[in-house]
Amino acid sequence: MFQAAAQTVFVSSAAASVYRSVFLVGCRRYCKKTPTKLRISEALSGAELGADVKVQGWVRSVRPQKNNVFLHVNDGSSLQSLQIVGQAKLNDPLLTFGSAVEVTGILKKSPHQKQPVELEAEQIRVVGECNPVDFPFKIKDRHSLEYTRQLPHLRCRTNAFSSLLRIRSEAAAAIHSYFKNNGFLQIHTPIITSNDCEGAGELFKVEPSGPDFSDDEEFFSVPAFLTVSGQLHLEVMSGAFSRVYTFGPTFRAENSQSRRHLAEFFMVEAEISFTESLDDLTKVMEDMFRSATEHVMARCVEDVDLFHRHVTPGHRVKIYLPHRCKWNSLYKASLQLLSAATDWGCDLMTEHEKHLVKHCGNLPVFVTDYPYDLKPFYARDNQDHPRHTAAAVDLLVPGVGELCGGSLREERLNLLMARAGLEDTYSWYLDLRRFGSVPHGGFGLGFERYLQCILGVDNIKDVIPFPRFSHSCML
Amino acid sequence: MFQAAAQTVFVSSAAASVYRSVFLVGCRRYCKKTPTKLRISEALSGAELGADVKVQGWVRSVRPQKNNVFLHVNDGSSLQSLQIVGQAKLNDPLLTFGSAVEVTGILKKSPHQKQPVELEAEQIRVVGECNPVDFPFKIKDRHSLEYTRQLPHLRCRTNAFSSLLRIRSEAAAAIHSYFKNNGFLQIHTPIITSNDCEGAGELFKVEPSGPDFSDDEEFFSVPAFLTVSGQLHLEVMSGAFSRVYTFGPTFRAENSQSRRHLAEFFMVEAEISFTESLDDLTKVMEDMFRSATEHVMARCVEDVDLFHRHVTPGHRVKIYLPHRCKWNSLYKASLQLLSAATDWGCDLMTEHEKHLVKHCGNLPVFVTDYPYDLKPFYARDNQDHPRHTAAAVDLLVPGVGELCGGSLREERLNLLMARAGLEDTYSWYLDLRRFGSVPHGGFGLGFERYLQCILGVDNIKDVIPFPRFSHSCML
Numbered sequence: 001m002f003q004a005a006a007q008t009v010f011v012s013s014a015a016a017s018v019y020r021s022v023f024l025v026g027c028r029r030y031c032k033k034t035p036t037k038l039r040i041s042e043a044l045s046g047a048e049l050g051a052d053v054k055v056q057g058w059v060r061s062v063r064p065q066k067n068n069v070f071l072h073v074n075d076g077s078s079l080q081s082l083q084i085v086g087q088a089k090l091n092d093p094l095l096t097f098g099s100a101v102e103v104t105g106i107l108k109k110s111p112h113q114k115q116p117v118e119l120e121a122e123q124i125r126v127v128g129e130c131n132p133v134d135f136p137f138k139i140k141d142r143h144s145l146e147y148t149r150q151l152p153h154l155r156c157r158t159n160a161f162s163s164l165l166r167i168r169s170e171a172a173a174a175i176h177s178y179f180k181n182n183g184f185l186q187i188h189t190p191i192i193t194s195n196d197c198e199g200a201g202e203l204f205k206v207e208p209s210g211p212d213f214s215d216d217e218e219f220f221s222v223p224a225f226l227t228v229s230g231q232l233h234l235e236v237m238s239g240a241f242s243r244v245y246t247f248g249p250t251f252r253a254e255n256s257q258s259r260r261h262l263a264e265f266f267m268v269e270a271e272i273s274f275t276e277s278l279d280d281l282t283k284v285m286e287d288m289f290r291s292a293t294e295h296v297m298a299r300c301v302e303d304v305d306l307f308h309r310h311v312t313p314g315h316r317v318k319i320y321l322p323h324r325c326k327w328n329s330l331y332k333a334s335l336q337l338l339s340a341a342t343d344w345g346c347d348l349m350t351e352h353e354k355h356l357v358k359h360c361g362n363l364p365v366f367v368t369d370y371p372y373d374l375k376p377f378y379a380r381d382n383q384d385h386p387r388h389t390a391a392a393v394d395l396l397v398p399g400v401g402e403l404c405g406g407s408l409r410e411e412r413l414n415l416l417m418a419r420a421g422l423e424d425t426y427s428w429y430l431d432l433r434r435f436g437s438v439p440h441g442g443f444g445l446g447f448e449r450y451l452q453c454i455l456g457v458d459n460i461k462d463v464i465p466f467p468r469f470s471h472s473c474m475l
Numbered sequence: 476m477f478q479a480a481a482q483t484v485f486v487s488s489a490a491a492s493v494y495r496s497v498f499l500v501g502c503r504r505y506c507k508k509t510p511t512k513l514r515i516s517e518a519l520s521g522a523e524l525g526a527d528v529k530v531q532g533w534v535r536s537v538r539p540q541k542n543n544v545f546l547h548v549n550d551g552s553s554l555q556s557l558q559i560v561g562q563a564k565l566n567d568p569l570l571t572f573g574s575a576v577e578v579t580g581i582l583k584k585s586p587h588q589k590q591p592v593e594l595e596a597e598q599i600r601v602v603g604e605c606n607p608v609d610f611p612f613k614i615k616d617r618h619s620l621e622y623t624r625q626l627p628h629l630r631c632r633t634n635a636f637s638s639l640l641r642i643r644s645e646a647a648a649a650i651h652s653y654f655k656n657n658g659f660l661q662i663h664t665p666i667i668t669s670n671d672c673e674g675a676g677e678l679f680k681v682e683p684s685g686p687d688f689s690d691d692e693e694f695f696s697v698p699a700f701l702t703v704s705g706q707l708h709l710e711v712m713s714g715a716f717s718r719v720y721t722f723g724p725t726f727r728a729e730n731s732q733s734r735r736h737l738a739e740f741f742m743v744e745a746e747i748s749f750t751e752s753l754d755d756l757t758k759v760m761e762d763m764f765r766s767a768t769e770h771v772m773a774r775c776v777e778d779v780d781l782f783h784r785h786v787t788p789g790h791r792v793k794i795y796l797p798h799r800c801k802w803n804s805l806y807k808a809s810l811q812l813l814s815a816a817t818d819w820g821c822d823l824m825t826e827h828e829k830h831l832v833k834h835c836g837n838l839p840v841f842v843t844d845y846p847y848d849l850k851p852f853y854a855r856d857n858q859d860h861p862r863h864t865a866a867a868v869d870l871l872v873p874g875v876g877e878l879c880g881g882s883l884r885e886e887r888l889n890l891l892m893a894r895a896g897l898e899d900t901y902s903w904y905l906d907l908r909r910f911g912s913v914p915h916g917g918f919g920l921g922f923e924r925y926l927q928c929i930l931g932v933d934n935i936k937d938v939i940p941f942p943r944f945s946h947s948c949m950l
Contacts, residue, residue, distance in 0.1 A: 039658060039717070056749040057717070058911050075748075076716030077658060100911040102749070127749075128886070128912035135910050153903040154910065156715035165716070169661040176651060183514060183552060186644040190941040191666060191701075191724050192679075192739050194948045204667075205684040208728035209700065210677060219728060219738070220948035225684065226666075233941060233950065240631040241551030241640070242514070242532070248723065249666045253683035253694060263694070264667050273550075274531040274577070274602075411603070428628040428950060435610050435629065436533050436575040437603035466665040466708060473669045473695035475708060475903060 035104045041077035043107055046117050054104045055082060055119065056127070058157065061139065064091050071124070073101060076156075079163055079302045083110065086121035097139035098130035098157070145311070145462050152466055152474045160311050163303035164463060167296055168451060172247070174295035175268055175447075178288050179245045184270060187237045189230030189246040194222045195426075202252045203228065204263075226251035231378075231442060232429060234271035235409060238440050239432055245270040247447070255470045259459040260350075260401070262448065264468040271442035278393050278408065281441050282366050285395055285404050288445070289364075293454055307455045315456025353401040364403075368393045377419045378429075380408035380441070393443070400453045406443025413437065510579045516552035518582055521592050529579045530557060530594065531602070533632065536614065539566050546599070548576060551631075554638055554777045558585065561596035572614035573605035573632070620786070620937050627941055627949045635786050638778035639938060642771055643926060649770035650722060650743055650922075653763050659718040659745060664705030666724065669697045670901075677727045678703065679738075701726035706853075706917060707904060709746035710884060713915050714907055720745040722922070730945045734934040735825075735876070737923065739943040746917035753868050756881050756916050757841050760870055763920070768929055782930045790931025828876040837873045844868075852894045853904075855883035855916070868918070875928045881918025888912065 035054040042048065043055055057075030064070075069091040072081035084103050095101070105121040112118075136151055137143060137158060148155040155161045179186065192206050204226040208219045218224070230246040237244040250267045270284060297304060308315050356365055369389040372381060379390035392407035410416050413433040417423065422430060451463040461467040466475055510529040517523065518530055532550030539545075544566040547556035559578050570576065580596040587593075611626055612618060612633060623630040630636045654661065667681050679701040683694045693699070705721040712719040725742045745759060772779060783790055831840055844864040847856060854865035867882035885891050888908040892898065897905060926938040936942040941950055 041658075056913070058715070076660070098911045100913045127914070128908075128910075130910045153711045153906055154714075156712055157911075162715055165662065165712070166660060168663070172661055172663075173651065173655055176648065180648055183516075185551070185640060186647055187640065187940055188643070188647075188724070188741060190739060190943060190950075192726075192943050192948060193950065195950060203684045204681050204694075206679050206681060206701065208678070209680040209698075210728060219679075219730075219945055220943065221946045222948055223684075224943075224948045226681065236628045236950070237631055237640070237940070239629075240533070240637055249663070251667075253685060255694075264665060266663060431628055433603075435603075435605045436573045436632075438531070438575045439602070465662055465712070468665060468667050468695065468699075470694055471696045473667060473697055473699045475665075475668065475670060475711070 038107075039077040040073065040075045040080070040082045043082050043119065044078060044080055044115070044117055046109075048107050049109060049117065051107055052104070053107055053119070054102060056102045057082075057100070059095060059097055059099050059101055059130075062095050062097065064088070069095070069124075071095065071101070071103075071121075073103065076162055076166075079159060079166075079306060080115070083112075083115050083118040084121050084124070085118055086124055090121055090124045092124065092126055094126040094129050095124070096130050096132045096135075098132070098135045098137065099126055100128035100130075101125060102127050142310075145459065149461055149467075156465075159306060161462075163300075163306045164451075164455070164457075165465065166303050167300045167307075167455070168463065168465075170299050171292055171296050171451065171454075172447070174292040174299075175247060175288065177295070178291045179270070182243070182284075182287075184243040184245045185237070185241045187230070187234060187244050187246050189227065189233040189248065189269075191227055191249065192220070192224050193227045193233075194220065194224055195227075195232055202254055204251050204253045228252060229267070229444060230269050231271065231444065234269055234442060235378075235429070235432060235440070238271040238273045238442070239436065239438070242273040243270070257469055257471065259461070262460055262464065262467055262469050265460070265464065266447035267444045268447055268450075269442060269444040271440060273438045273440040275408065275441045276439045278366075278368055278391055278406075278441070281406050281408070281443055282393060282395075285366075285406070285443055285445070289450070292450075296454065304455070307457070312456035312458075350401055353396050357396050357398050357401075362398045364395060364397045366393055366395055370394075375407065377416070377422065378407070378409050380410045381415055391441070395445075397449075397453050399456065399458075400449045402446075403449050403453060404443050404445045406441060408439065408441035411437045411439050513582075514552040515548065515550045515555070515557045518557050518594065519553060519555055519590070519592055521584075523582050524584060524592065526582050527579070528582055528594070529577065531577045532557075532575070534570060534572055534574050534576055534605075537570050537572065539563070544570070544599075546570065546576070546578075546596075548578060551637055551641075554634060554641075554781060555590070558587075558590050558593040559596050559599070560593055561599055565596055565599045567599065567601055569601040569604050570599065571605050571607045571610075573607070573610045573612065574601055575603035575605075576600060577602050617785075620934065624936055624942075631940075634781060636937075638775075638781045639926075639930070639932075640940065641778050642775045642782075642930070643938065643940075645774050646767055646771050646926065646929075647722070647922070649767040649774075650763065652770070653766045654720045654745070657718070657759075657762075659720045660712070660716045662705075662709060662712045662719050662721050664702065664708040664721040664723065664744075666702055667695070667699050668702045668708075669695065669699055670702075670707055677729055679726050679728045703727060704742070704919060705744050706746065706919065709744055709917060710853075710904070710907060710915070713746040713748045713917070714911065714913070717748040718745070732944055732946065734936070737935055737939065737942055737944050740935070740939065741922035742919045743922055743925075744917060744919040746915060748913045748915040750883065750916045751914045753841075753843055753866055753881075753883065753916070756883070756918055757868060757870070760879050760881070760918055760920070764925070767925075771929065779930070782932070787931035787933075825876055828871050832871050832873050832876075839870060839872045839878075842869045842871060850882065852891070852897065853882070853884050855885045856890055866916070870920075872924075872928050874931065874933075875924045877921075878924050878928060879918050879920045881916060883914065883916035886912045886914050 035052040038053045038055055057073040060072040060074050060081045062071055067088050069086045071084040073084055074081040102125045103121050104123045105119045108120050110118040148158055206224045227250055234244050247268045249264050251264055254261050370392045372388045372390045375390040375392050379392050382389045382391050394402050395404035397403045448460050448463045457463050510527040513528045513530055532548040535547040535549045535556045537546055542563050544561045546559040548559055549556040577600045578596050579598045580594045583595050585593040623633055681699045702725055709719050722743045724739050726739055729736050845867045847863045847865045850865040850867050854867050857864045857866050869877050870879035872878045923935050923938045932938050
């Protein structure tokens, strides 16, 4: 015992603090005085039963009883909170909903079925107070998404939004994994660009705000905008790496406050060289969707369950369908459906999309080969006159509408040259076709719409940490 | 054999194209007619020796000889190209440096030591021509970084820049892995913000460019800017999840074309709750650096080697040093060094940073506890009058200077309230201290500077796909 105590003293004064945690782990067996710091998810795993531990987090409930006080403490590492049991003398008027605490004690098997583990507290310390009168969330209330949306700096403290953010983080990781495992290189495409990829009208302009710059002078010497797509930059890269992707924010200055639109949203975009058919593209879209969704369902069981039970009840069935059906079986039918649903030559409207999805049994459906004149200059000409279509594809999903859009890109220099104006503004893009051009294609997926799709969330503002849209840029 | 042929026919006309690749793999053993599509890195691995394969990529060299033609073909999946050997009759005047080709043939063990594997071509098809007179890269030249920088749409086709982008992609993945494995949640902090986190003067303003908006009206109802840091948004999240990080672009409207500055660059930022000393922060910085660097060194051996041999010769030793030395041993000395190097009360200039790093044996050094008045409002007051410092830390590294900057954040409401003006503009930030405030801290790492640091690259424009700086926004 003497030796262990001496070690403790040495450790706490050691300059080489990098070794501290190593020593402490070794020391813990002998001296009970230094509890192991655990996250709530680690404590709940049950691996440390019997250990002297310290947990830190925020109080989700307080139940003082005659002999004991019961707390639930959450630190965001999981949806579940850890139950703390302390003697009545450990109660403190500052132990309120939302306050921050540090608790030391022994992890025990819980006598209650609801939780596997509980912490028998030896000490409960209130680290940060939380006045229940001022705190905008109340302990017993279930707050609506509309209400929490007004509190962007606090809404991550609600169960629903913390679950959403854990799912979002896991889904992002899953998408990165999918691409990495399939030989795609991640490219950080730029946010500020001098391209106007999809035509004017919805662009944000970027200018320095400081006094160092006069109004006559462009900071970048050319007009600069926030990107609406990383596609053209990915096309540059697909000419060297064959398979590339980007995953980052994109922007639209759309004057809309609808449940479907954001001024800043995340897109996953991929570009694949030596691709000669839309089948190659739709296969990647579908594989990525399934792979990410399976990953999220496996890793975020409780969080997804919370959504399907309490936030978007009734969605459970829908969400699993994309796993079980064969999307491709719907694929070939799409062109005819498109003709039936719309006058040929008109772009699909939201109502048409809904009709198509419904017609296909409320399953995801790929719509392919749009009228050539509706698509941007880079879409590949199918040369199927007189109908004249472009090799473009959209993926429509129930409840959300367009989830992905993609196309084969026109790789033939002479066909691109025939499009007016390209030589002036996009000579660099024509260079990609001058020097070692290859058949290629790509697509983009709206990441927020993906989250809406798998969780059944109606409003896109509820699946992004800090939504930006017209007349709203909170924080 | 009949059965196999029948299968092939069935497969190529099968509507259920999702199963095509599965069938082909099963079929390949029997019918030699359908070569397996391989990436160059897969072909080079030697796993498919003897197989009938198809590779696709860009020609890096052509050597016609009397009986044979030798090509090197690269598809970006690795630095190494695959050697193709074909009979002289397969040569084609269109087989030039930079042209795109598709080659089928048999993978064989190479008789030459330089490469383990070569492809004996049965067919060589030029997919995309590349006129060697017009193509700005020449087959025998080694092009300078300055020259390639002028060709942002083509420079990924050079060895050096393709290696850089593979390293960059791998380093980004390694950083994500580090945080995921250590219980950090990824938060997509916003690009557009109404905060001015670090003071005015270097901000980009964001405004819609279309005709739908008048000049008098703000799109977001408030002035909106490109983010200079995700820190304040991460602090919101650290109040629910304890450990959070973000990895994305940040912006400075700095009128500089120096080798150290970009208008758009990537930052890794982390925020950690229940953190009471700078040691906790510096440990994460150091762990992340070491973890990512070890990962890159192990996964990108050839690409890193190319840099250290040809692009930045002499850097090899430096790069490994951060792995081998103990950063922490330099840590305690920094405050005294700072006093020696500067007049107390002045911020560190680039020259001071160089001096400090040199003084510490050209090793990374943490500089801690800066004068309080030099640091932003959120830095935690050390209350060590009369000296009066803030609990802030910078990590300085050889050649690059400041790589990371961080601090403990002022979690005490009364101390924050004493700072003028916060109540008006940052009442939401004060709310974080009103409701369950906890001691916390965080830091940011400049991702491009990190790449410069491990590769020895002098100019920051050479480590980002599409550099943006004053008077330059190409593509």
